[in-house]
Amino acid sequence: xxxxxxxxxxVAIRMVDITKRFADVxxxxxxxxxxxxxxxxxxxxxxxxxxxxxxxMLSGIYMQDSGAIYVNGERITxxxxxxxxNLHIGMxxxxxxxxxxxxxAENIILGLNESRLIxxxxxxxxxxxxxxxxxxxxxxxxxxxxxxVSEKQTLEIVKVLYRGADIxxxxxxxxxxxxxxxxxxxxxxxxMKADGKSIVIITHKLHEVMEISDxxxxxxxxxxxxxxxxxxxxxxxxxxxxxxxxVTLNIDRPDPIDPKESLxxxxxxxxxxxxxxxxxxxxxxxxxxxxxGIAGISGCGQKxxxxxxxxxxxxxxxxxxxxxxRGNKEEGEDLAGQSPIDIKHKGVHLAFVPEDRxxxxxxxxxxxxxxxxxxxxxxxxxxxxxxxxxxxxxxxIIRDLEVVTPGLRTPxxxxxxxxxxxxxxxxxxxxxxxxxxxxxAVRGLDINTSxxxxxxxxxxxxxxTAVIYVGEDLDVLLxxxxxxxxxxxxxxxxxxxxxxxxKEEVGLLMTHFKEETA
Amino acid sequence: MMKHKKxxxxxxxxxxGFVPLHKAWAIRIGALLLALVVCAFIIYSIxxxxxxxxxGTMFQGAFGTNKRMWxxxxxxxxxxxxxxxxxxxxxxxxxxxxxxxxVLVGGIASAACMIYxxxxxSSTAVLPIMFVCSMLAGAxxxxxxxxxxxxYGTNETLFTLMMNYIAIQLTSYFVALxxxxxxxxxxxxxxxxxxxxxFPPIFGQMYGLNVIIVLVLVVFIYIYLNYTKQGFEISVVGxxxxxxxYCGIDVKRVIIRTMIISGAxxxxxxxxxxxxxxxxxxVSTAGGRGFTTIIVAWMAKFNSFVxxxxxxxxxxxxxxxxxxxxxYQLSDYVSNMIIxxxxxxxLGSEFFINFKVRLRQRYAKDKSQ
Ligand SMILES: Nc1ncnc2c1ncn2[C@@H]1O[C@H](COP(=O)(O)OP(=O)(O)OP(=O)(O)O)[C@@H](O)[C@H]1O
Ligand SMILES: [Mg+2]
Numbered sequence: 084x085x086x087x088x089x090x091x092x093x094v095a096i097r098m099v100d101i102t103k104r105f106a107d108v109x110x111x112x113x114x115x116x117x118x119x120x121x122x123x124x125x126x127x128x129x130x131x132x133x134x135x136x137x138x139x140m141l142s143g144i145y146m147q148d149s150g151a152i153y154v155n156g157e158r159i160t161x162x163x164x165x166x167x168x169n170l171h172i173g174m175x176x177x178x179x180x181x182x183x184x185x186x187x188a189e190n191i192i193l194g195l196n197e198s199r200l201i202x203x204x205x206x207x208x209x210x211x212x213x214x215x216x217x218x219x220x221x222x223x224x225x226x227x228x229x230x231x232v233s234e235k236q237t238l239e240i241v242k243v244l245y246r247g248a249d250i251x252x253x254x255x256x257x258x259x260x261x262x263x264x265x266x267x268x269x270x271x272x273x274x275m276k277a278d279g280k281s282i283v284i285i286t287h288k289l290h291e292v293m294e295i296s297d298x299x300x301x302x303x304x305x306x307x308x309x310x311x312x313x314x315x316x317x318x319x320x321x322x323x324x325x326x327x328x329x330v331t332l333n334i335d336r337p338d339p340i341d342p343k344e345s346l347x348x349x350x351x352x353x354x355x356x357x358x359x360x361x362x363x364x365x366x367x368x369x370x371x372x373x374x375x376g377i378a379g380i381s382g383c384g385q386k387x388x389x390x391x392x393x394x395x396x397x398x399x400x401x402x403x404x405x406x407x408x409r410g411n412k413e414e415g416e417d418l419a420g421q422s423p424i425d426i427k428h429k430g431v432h433l434a435f436v437p438e439d440r441x442x443x444x445x446x447x448x449x450x451x452x453x454x455x456x457x458x459x460x461x462x463x464x465x466x467x468x469x470x471x472x473x474x475x476x477x478x479x480i481i482r483d484l485e486v487v488t489p490g491l492r493t494p495x496x497x498x499x500x501x502x503x504x505x506x507x508x509x510x511x512x513x514x515x516x517x518x519x520x521x522x523x524a525v526r527g528l529d530i531n532t533s534x535x536x537x538x539x540x541x542x543x544x545x546x547x548t549a550v551i552y553v554g555e556d557l558d559v560l561l562x563x564x565x566x567x568x569x570x571x572x573x574x575x576x577x578x579x580x581x582x583x584x585x586k587e588e589v590g591l592l593m594t595h596f597k598e599e600t601a
Numbered sequence: 602m603m604k605h606k607k608x609x610x611x612x613x614x615x616x617x618g619f620v621p622l623h624k625a626w627a628i629r630i631g632a633l634l635l636a637l638v639v640c641a642f643i644i645y646s647i648x649x650x651x652x653x654x655x656x657g658t659m660f661q662g663a664f665g666t667n668k669r670m671w672x673x674x675x676x677x678x679x680x681x682x683x684x685x686x687x688x689x690x691x692x693x694x695x696x697x698x699x700x701x702x703x704v705l706v707g708g709i710a711s712a713a714c715m716i717y718x719x720x721x722x723s724s725t726a727v728l729p730i731m732f733v734c735s736m737l738a739g740a741x742x743x744x745x746x747x748x749x750x751x752x753y754g755t756n757e758t759l760f761t762l763m764m765n766y767i768a769i770q771l772t773s774y775f776v777a778l779x780x781x782x783x784x785x786x787x788x789x790x791x792x793x794x795x796x797x798x799x800f801p802p803i804f805g806q807m808y809g810l811n812v813i814i815v816l817v818l819v820v821f822i823y824i825y826l827n828y829t830k831q832g833f834e835i836s837v838v839g840x841x842x843x844x845x846x847y848c849g850i851d852v853k854r855v856i857i858r859t860m861i862i863s864g865a866x867x868x869x870x871x872x873x874x875x876x877x878x879x880x881x882x883x884v885s886t887a888g889g890r891g892f893t894t895i896i897v898a899w900m901a902k903f904n905s906f907v908x909x910x911x912x913x914x915x916x917x918x919x920x921x922x923x924x925x926x927x928x929y930q931l932s933d934y935v936s937n938m939i940i941x942x943x944x945x946x947x948l949g950s951e952f953f954i955n956f957k958v959r960l961r962q963r964y965a966k967d968k969s970q
Contacts, residue, residue, distance in 0.1 A: 393847070395846065395847070422849075423846060423847065423848070423849040424849045424850075424851055426849070427849040435847070437847065439843070441841075442841060442843055442844070443841075443843045443844055443847045444844070444847065445844065446836075446837060446840045446841055446844050447840070447841075448840050449836070449840065453833075453836075456833060457837065457844070457848045458848060460830055460833050460834075461830055461849075466829050466830060466831070467828050467829050467830070468828060468829060468830050468832075468833050470828070
């Protein structure tokens with residue numbers, strides 16, 4: 084092997100002066116990053132700072148415009164994912180790339196072209212070995228469409244390991260996991276590290292960075308800011324590094340002022356198209372001027388609950404959703420059985436940030452003003468759309484929420500995940516709602532923006548809006564919400580006071596029914 | 602490890618961002634010139650003719666005489682009109698390939714008015730009636746697949762395609778019914794003596810009215826798609842039905858409404874074909890234009906003003922090719938080849954507008970590090 088200046092003892096990958104542009108956006112500007120053997124490196128940065136882009140160049144999705152990549156001291160070119168596999172680099176993308184109708188084992192061997200004949204039995208054996216070694220649980224014969232998000236993610240990791248990856252890149256793996264699932268993932272990651280593998284993890288959750296990583300590298304607006312050993316830093320310092328100035332990290336919780344009944348849900352029941360019950364007998368009340376949190380392990384009815392209130396589901400007979408705008412008893416409306424159009428025309432002023440941003444809340448091919456227009460295009464009697472107002476709104480949101488975008492005309496699917504979410508939340512809040520429902524409003528958002536969102540929710544609360552906040556981070560739920568409703572398998576397992584409840588108590592309610600409610 | 606030392610690929614393709622308008626048009630015009638050069642080479646080497654002369658002949662074929670020029674304009678308007686009809690449906694991602702049938706039923710309605718209303722009113726009074734009837738006929742032909750798509754989720758591609766065959770059979774039936782002279786199996790020129798229901802000349806131009814009607818439609822569709830609430834709904838439904846439902850758009854209504862509009866405009870094209878051009882009706886009244894325009898609508902990305910250019914280009918090429926084929930006694934293949942090459946380059950230019958191609962660079966810093 085030719086001697087290269089970068090053949091250093093402990094460096095697995097070295098990226099030198101990497102620059103990547105997308106049209107007018109410089110996503111990465113002369114980045115120098117090293118990944119060492121047997122370490123867990125956390126890659127941190129605000130939304131749109133170029134983390135995913137940088138890692139995509141290692142996994143063969145993109146190629147750098149300039150700069151060099153050295154693997155084990157040798158200069159290499161990674162022009163497609165196959166090259167990355169050959170270099171033992173494996174990336175787990177935030178959006179899984181699995182074939183739904185195939186089994187776990189079939190997905191693992193898919194796309195391998197080393198030999199025509201693949202013995203599925205051998206594959207199973209090997210998968211089993213990998214699982215035992217690192218502590219995974221994977222059923223090789225389970226079809227992907229039967230898997231939960233966390234199972235799919237595990238499968239992605241096993242797939243990458245099966246192909247012999249020594250360097251694993253995980254792009255926001257914990258964004259879709261519950262805290263329990265995250266803990267499991269971390270156990271596996273530690274086992275892999277003990278086995279000498281290098282891991283890069285991208286996450287916006289600083290407590291996770293502190294818990295799992297050995298070293299943190301920070302990007303800001305496409306520039307490399309620096310790296311620090313995790314033991315020598317803390318969340319506050321990291322945030323300052325990311326943002327470039329000091330920010331305060333605490334969530335206010337003003338006391339609700341004059342709470343009145345705003346949304347009274349009784350006996351809500353929803354079945355999916357196969358007749359499987361998704362929500363059963365859900366009853367609760369949301370008050371004006373308060374934030375009602377909704378907790379639960381993923382898939383136990385949060386999504387259906389919000390969508391039912393927004394009129395997107397067929398309800399079981401006997402369900403009732405009484406809505407009192409601003410708590411006004413005289414103007415009560417029963418939203419049960421109403422379509423989104425009816426609800427809109429009733430002037431209910433309902434804002435909804437759905438979980439699926441680009442599939443439901445926004446149109447990826449449209450620019451920011453047009454996405455603003457989605458909410459208000461049909462106002463007024465004129466047959467023409469008012470283009471000025473959405474444009475103005477877009478400019479305001481870009482300014483207030485610091486959206487990173489090349490311009491007003493860029494289709495939003497080109498923006499980074501966090502910036503897309505800012506646009507959605509910004510639009511919903513700008514509609515001056517009486518009832519604001521958010522599903523995982525801060526998922527994928529950087530810490531600074533997350534706090535901006537909490538602040539915005541509190542502003543709404545103080546204005547007298549009834550806010551419903553579906554979240555996955557129990558610490559945040561307990562810090563932000565006045566009351567927390569806990570769902571367990573589509574039923575309400577308890578409603579607790581956010582000021583006094585303990586994390587353990589909520590955690591227990593998420594998986595078990597209390598004796599008296601069961 | 603050595604086996605991984607692969608060369609960087611010779612060239613790389615990446616999406617280019619926002620390309621300024623003047624640059625995009627420079628690329629397009631460049632592509633057109635390049636196409637002419639390539640064709641010239643082929644003409645010279647294969648059929649041993651002076652390429653400049655051939656191009657001159659093409660131009661002659663399309664614009665050589667006043668009459669030819671107006672025929673070219675008339676056919677451009679016809680193609681354009683159908684393209685305008687397709688644009689709303691395509692923008693909604695509704696694959697309406699039934700323009701052929703929608704044009705035909707519009708034509709039948711016009712012909713019926715010309716035949717049955719003759720002598721009952723003046724020729725000027727019947728034109729608006731014909732306009733409305735053709736529009737309605739086309740609208741019904743668009744409504745049917747739209748309704749089934751909205752209500753039962755049927756596949757619109759197959760449905761609209763089959764509606765074409767129904768329209769063709771229907772036309773055959775009416776041709777038999779209105780046969781004139783008896784036994785000719787054609788309708789012949791309707792009302793050739795008194796020109797009842799024919800477009801009157803405007804400013805002395807026989808096809809002036811065609812131009813006016815279609816240009817009004819160009820402006821109408823442009824505004825409709827870009828500046829109206831209904832046009833906005835079309836874009837949203839086309840992009841994501843879930844989003845449309847979420848923001849309170851009645852998806853089914855939008856599908857049906859848009860298909861009615863799409864069919865109605867194609868129906869108007871039938872009116873133009875019968876009252877403004879052929880003054881007869883036959884199964885070839887639409888003449889495959891319902892399919893040709895799909896190219897026009899797509900190349901112009903549903904921008905109706907750009908559609909004017911592309912329809913003119915297609916008609917020009919068609920007329921020019923016909924002329925060189927007859928003048929130099931060439932087979933159709935040669936002229937079709939020239940059309941093919943020109944279209945290929947123009948479509949290809951869109952690729953170079955949307956993507957950037959970069960050649961392999963040398964590792965400039967390799968030595969210095
Ligand atoms: N395919 C693309 N086309 C155009 N611009 C892009 C593309 N991918 C990324 N960008 C831009 O590059 C910048 C960096 O994006 P990237 O996705 O790497 O950010 P990120 O750090 O991963 O952010 P997030 O935390 O929100 O996921 C953003 O400004 C984004 O708009
Ligand atoms: Mg990212």
